[in-house]
Amino acid sequence: MTGSLIVIGIGPGHPLDRTRRAEEAIAQAEVVAGYDLYLEHIADLLEGKEQISSGMTAEVERCRAALAAATSGLRVALVSSGDAGIYGMAGLALEMATREGFQVPIEIVPGVSAASAAAAAFGAPLMLDWACLSLSDLLVDWSVIRARLEAVAAADLVVALYNPRSRSRVRQLEEAVEILLQHRPAATPVGIGTALGALGQRLVLSTLERLCEEDVGMRSLVIIGNSTSRVEAGWFITPRGYAL
């Protein structure tokens, strides 16, 4: 029995944005674990496979079940949307395996991140230095996140925001916008990509001062330009600085 766990980023949602390595790893798995919505995104690959699925809040239990199945000798794929290594399941799987003593080979397969997918949909906003921040304060103190927002705002970094807002958590996005407005113009371009690559995808090009009025939720990825970003011919561009 040679079980294994492969933690796989399946990309933003559309089958065309998966890598071949991700598809081959899922094809070879006997068990596939993941949040229900992400399993829907790979429904075409799941025939005949055992599934470990559950709601978003049960990710710790889902990860433990996946590691246990792998330890019992099964080939297990644990899937994340986007890239498994950016706010995905790669870290939890490795942390749990080392801390709880699961003795099983583990591999991480990277995917197209939500930030890269949103950037491509809007143009080229991430062409200069940028920061990748999550506004969720479930696992990190808000004071820490706030300090990071202040640092990246002052350093004029483009910002990609994960988990920008939920129904019960709205104040963080407002504070983030307040902080950024102290350092960059109200008209700074903002791109909001929601349900990227999936049914119901929405792309909204807005500005920093209007961001909080827009349709932004847990499935949104927000990109906020730096002081040089602009919108031209409908494209959100952060110029790299070439002399043309």
Next chain:
Amino acid sequence: MTGSLIVIGIGPGHPLDRTRRAEEAIAQAEVVAGYDLYLEHIADLLEGKEQISSGMTAEVERCRAALAAATSGLRVALVSSGDAGIYGMAGLALEMATREGFQVPIEIVPGVSAASAAAAAFGAPLMLDWACLSLSDLLVDWSVIRARLEAVAAADLVVALYNPRSRSRVRQLEEAVEILLQHRPAATPVGIGTALGALGQRLVLSTLERLCEEDVGMRSLVIIGNSTSRVEAGWFITPRGYAL
């Protein structure tokens, strides 16, 4: 005649890390433009296609030739390694098209970034907030880059460094390490991925204080942990903060 330009991220180098969308777009192209090394990575897809290739320093000319070919009615693919939107060709193509008046449909296809690929190879170092910085001062003043390094070092962000060092440009990496050492321990884990996914791939797990002594070049991507990052069982992990 309906020419078009598709700017494509082909992932870190290995064919398995391309997306299906990237492969299909290259398959449908009549002309493929890209830096020689990147065209080698997709040699299996190039049969019968016209090629526009040239050395790294000629990227502006290569982009203009690609746009001109598209404007003349050809389906043109312009390829970047990693993600085309992160220090890749997406920005230059959109900037040039809008500024020089090329009237042609343009699409950006995202790919697995070098940062995501390196992170997956080392474990899960990008699981908390991180910054994506380039140490190349060809297009951005070093004083600006330095200020960004100081900001992200103080805010305890994990750092992914692109273009960390070249044969003629070594001082920037030394300064970056000096700045980071003022805010995080000498033993902070560092992962250096060189020629990721390609022939001659090298993965070196080191520490912040030893980074400058390691084999780091233009094809390296460097990930520097934050104050909570650690190495366990050979994995470079930045814990997300779960109570296990």
